[in-house]
Amino acid sequence: MKFTCSQSDLNANLSLVRSAVPNRPTHPILGNVLFxxxxxxxxxxxxxxxxxxxxxxxxxxxxxxxxxITLAAKLLNDIVSRLPEGEITITLEExxxxxxxxxxxxxxxxxxxFQLRGMxxxxxxxxxxxxxxxxxxxPVSALTEGLRGSLFAASTDETKQVLTxxxxxxxxxxxxxxxxxxxxxxxxxxxxQQTTEEEDSTPQPESNLEGFAITIPAKALRELExxxxxxxxxxxxxxxxxxxxxxxxxxxQRLTSRKLEGAYPNYEQLIPHQFSRSATLExxxxxxxxxxxxxxxxQKNNLVKFTLAEEKGQLILSVESQDLGxxxxxxxxxxxxxxxxxxxxxxxxxxxxxxxxxxxxxxQLNQEKQPVIFTPLGGLKMTYLVMPVQIKD
Amino acid sequence: MKFTCSQSDLNANLSLVRSAVPNRPTHPILGNVLFxxxxxxxxxxxxxxxxxxxxxxxxxxxxxxxxxITLAAKLLNDIVSRLPEGEITITLEExxxxxxxxxxxxxxxxxxxFQLRGMxxxxxxxxxxxxxxxxxxxPVSALTEGLRGSLFAASTDETKQVLTxxxxxxxxxxxxxxxxxxxxxxxxxxxxQQTTEEEDSTPQPESNLEGFAITIPAKALRELExxxxxxxxxxxxxxxxxxxxxxxxxxxQRLTSRKLEGAYPNYEQLIPHQFSRSATLExxxxxxxxxxxxxxxxQKNNLVKFTLAEEKGQLILSVESQDLGxxxxxxxxxxxxxxxxxxxxxxxxxxxxxxxxxxxxxxQLNQEKQPVIFTPLGGLKMTYLVMPVQIKD
Numbered sequence: 195m196k197f198t199c200s201q202s203d204l205n206a207n208l209s210l211v212r213s214a215v216p217n218r219p220t221h222p223i224l225g226n227v228l229f230x231x232x233x234x235x236x237x238x239x240x241x242x243x244x245x246x247x248x249x250x251x252x253x254x255x256x257x258x259x260x261x262x263i264t265l266a267a268k269l270l271n272d273i274v275s276r277l278p279e280g281e282i283t284i285t286l287e288e289x290x291x292x293x294x295x296x297x298x299x300x301x302x303x304x305x306x307x308f309q310l311r312g313m314x315x316x317x318x319x320x321x322x323x324x325x326x327x328x329x330x331x332x333p334v335s336a337l338t339e340g341l342r343g344s345l346f347a348a349s350t351d352e353t354k355q356v357l358t359x360x361x362x363x364x365x366x367x368x369x370x371x372x373x374x375x376x377x378x379x380x381x382x383x384x385x386x387q388q389t390t391e392e393e394d395s396t397p398q399p400e401s402n403l404e405g406f407a408i409t410i411p412a413k414a415l416r417e418l419e420x421x422x423x424x425x426x427x428x429x430x431x432x433x434x435x436x437x438x439x440x441x442x443x444x445x446x447q448r449l450t451s452r453k454l455e456g457a458y459p460n461y462e463q464l465i466p467h468q469f470s471r472s473a474t475l476e477x478x479x480x481x482x483x484x485x486x487x488x489x490x491x492x493q494k495n496n497l498v499k500f501t502l503a504e505e506k507g508q509l510i511l512s513v514e515s516q517d518l519g520x521x522x523x524x525x526x527x528x529x530x531x532x533x534x535x536x537x538x539x540x541x542x543x544x545x546x547x548x549x550x551x552x553x554x555x556x557x558q559l560n561q562e563k564q565p566v567i568f569t570p571l572g573g574l575k576m577t578y579l580v581m582p583v584q585i586k587d
Numbered sequence: 588m589k590f591t592c593s594q595s596d597l598n599a600n601l602s603l604v605r606s607a608v609p610n611r612p613t614h615p616i617l618g619n620v621l622f623x624x625x626x627x628x629x630x631x632x633x634x635x636x637x638x639x640x641x642x643x644x645x646x647x648x649x650x651x652x653x654x655x656i657t658l659a660a661k662l663l664n665d666i667v668s669r670l671p672e673g674e675i676t677i678t679l680e681e682x683x684x685x686x687x688x689x690x691x692x693x694x695x696x697x698x699x700x701f702q703l704r705g706m707x708x709x710x711x712x713x714x715x716x717x718x719x720x721x722x723x724x725x726p727v728s729a730l731t732e733g734l735r736g737s738l739f740a741a742s743t744d745e746t747k748q749v750l751t752x753x754x755x756x757x758x759x760x761x762x763x764x765x766x767x768x769x770x771x772x773x774x775x776x777x778x779x780q781q782t783t784e785e786e787d788s789t790p791q792p793e794s795n796l797e798g799f800a801i802t803i804p805a806k807a808l809r810e811l812e813x814x815x816x817x818x819x820x821x822x823x824x825x826x827x828x829x830x831x832x833x834x835x836x837x838x839x840q841r842l843t844s845r846k847l848e849g850a851y852p853n854y855e856q857l858i859p860h861q862f863s864r865s866a867t868l869e870x871x872x873x874x875x876x877x878x879x880x881x882x883x884x885x886q887k888n889n890l891v892k893f894t895l896a897e898e899k900g901q902l903i904l905s906v907e908s909q910d911l912g913x914x915x916x917x918x919x920x921x922x923x924x925x926x927x928x929x930x931x932x933x934x935x936x937x938x939x940x941x942x943x944x945x946x947x948x949x950x951q952l953n954q955e956k957q958p959v960i961f962t963p964l965g966g967l968k969m970t971y972l973v974m975p976v977q978i979k980d
């Protein structure tokens with residue numbers, strides 16, 4: 195194997211696959227990145243795979259000799275990111291005779307020469323493939339919007355299985371994203387048809403998504419989010435699904451992930467559709483007030499109390515801490531329905547407010563123990579449901 | 588106590604004293620910052636003190652009522668930094684009747700009201716004072732330069748006592764800064780007379796520094812460095828010294844620190860003045876090469892080998908790691924004296940190269956076990972001594 199490429203290409207592509215390299219690999223080779231050099235196509239492909247999440251990317255290079263090898267991902271990334279701009283030549287020094295497990299790889303740049311020990315490509319696990327399946331095509335814009343509004347609400351508790359993922363389901367012209375950790379729920383609908391103002395834009399191929407439903411680990415979707423930032427909003431992601439796996443393809447990048455098994459909770463039935471009270475609020479103002487009063491919230495229950503003062507047209511936030519003191523902030527609010535009090539975990543509110551995006555939001559509620567809904571006024575089609583916390587007397 | 592000030596003044600001054608607040612205070616009140624409000628001067632002073640390092644700062648405010656109180660430094664800093672710009676009013680709600688240990692303090696801004704529990708000012712330890720001593724006056728520029736070139740070389744091992752500080756000593760027209768951890772030594776001389784091109788600048792009062800010698804904890808000097816960044820280079824720091832303490836005064840800021848006891852090593856005798864070999868090197872090029880090859884250096888001894896190739900006019904850096912592989916970089920160098928090899932701890936070299944500052948540096952050496960000297964060509968008057976490491980065969 196021998197090829198020459200630019201430092202910036204190699205560096206960008208190594209960074210891209212790095213997140214599929216486990217920090218503590220269960221087997222040494224999983225800490226490596228797989229290089230495959232193809233003279234015919236003039237391409238280098240890089241693959242990292244932690245047995246659940248896999249990322250493959252390829253880029254153009256001057257390939258002199260076919261071949262493949264795996265190299266320590268972190269070390270290589272550290273070296274390449276520090277090399278000066280310009281050409282880098284990577285050579286597999288001695289072809290393996292089948293007995294030695296390690297081979298020498300030389301990395302040459304204008305500044306000097308590194309020699310690393312590589313491990314045989316044969317020992318690197320195969321990325322899952324999905325054959326004979328028509329992909330679903332989703333615009334980058336729709337996926338990006340949907341993930342931004344839902345990923346944060348997924349559970350980080352690995353024992354919660356299906357709740358550690360985001361549930362994607364197909365509606366007639368849109369894709370629905372849902373994530374919940376049992377305390378709050380975020381649901382976003384994004385259109386799957388591109389609405390673009392450019393006249394010469396090619397309409398995206400229509401995928402029939404009705405009935406489509408799948409739960410994908412949040413970790414894999416965070417990486418997908420990162421990969422999408424390097425692409426245009428008008429590009430399309432091809433999504434291949436089989437019983438156990440999903441594959442996202444976008445330009446020369448491919449991300450594979452296992453699916454999460456088990457039925458996703460029927461969240462639709464949790465969302466109330468009739469409300470006795472509502473308040474329209476300035477999102478940033480509410481968020482910055484919450485960030486301040488949260489400093490005094492008890493670390494145990496993180497409780498913040500909302501007082502709706504209908505006559506005054508004000509929302510009052512208050513926090514009491516046994517040890518530290520108390521905080522009280524108020525802001526203008528358009529309130530309809532009766533005045534009253536309700537309490538929340540302040541962290542759940544802050545997470546949701548960051549994702550809602552719009553300048554103004556609406557809070558809709560019934561009695562003080564029933565779920566509360568936050569929706570943006572304009573922009574994203576998102577519903578954020580938070581369970582209130584009981585106020586202690 | 589009651590006063591009104593701007594959010595930005597309060598925030599800046601709280602941040603300034605924060606570093607003298609210990610993370611884990613041995614007594615609760617040391618986690619607090621002392622507020623003293625003075626109606627006559629229209630000033631608020633803030634003090635933090637961890638019993639070794641103390642910082643006091645003051646700023647103008649509209650003081651309605653004299654008084655003093657202490658408040659949890661971290662919490663207050665977190666709150667104030669998040670308050671919107673504008674006026675803040677702080678009121679000590681109920682004067683202490685002598686029995687209660689805690690008092691209520693209200694912090695009001697346009698956005699709302701925080702109420703915190705304060706602890707009595709009487710219980711806050713007094714900052715050391717130094718009476719009837721003429722201060723030494725040092726230009727900010729000289730102190731800043733001296734500290735930048737020496738602080739990094741002080742030992743971080745608390746058992747090494749006097750080596751955890753920087754030794755300052757007075758020469759005829761300059762101040763010498765020295766720091767060593769036993770493996771390397773940094774010495775900087777900075778002029779104490781301002782050389783400024785502004786014609787209307789007032790000459791600094793001349794302090795006779797000959798014979799002056801003192802060792803100050805690196806931690807205190809790092810804070811002094813930070814305080815000085817907020818002042819002009821042409822300002823002067825007044826340094827008061829007694830048997831146990833030092834006080835630095837700069838504008839409305841004051842930093843007190845204990846001195847480090849014990850004789851500082853006679854480092855001057857360690858520095859060789861005759862050399863059989865030397866090399867002139869481009870500093871940034873050497874530093875970036877070292878940063879790359881260091882990635883392969885054995886974590887135990889961090890060894891990098893320098894090969895001086897006089898005929899080729901090159902310096903070759905090489906690193907070998909049993910586990911990872913090897914690295915070799917070369918760069919142009921003006922070499923005088925014989926070719927040969929010498930090895931260093933790569934981390935010590937990188938630290939020193941960052942501080943040396945000049946575009947070109949000179950490395951001067953004798954035999955492979957004798958100390959090596961690095962000096963900048965032009966700019967700072969600095970000597971960086973590193974002990975070489977024995978090369979294993």
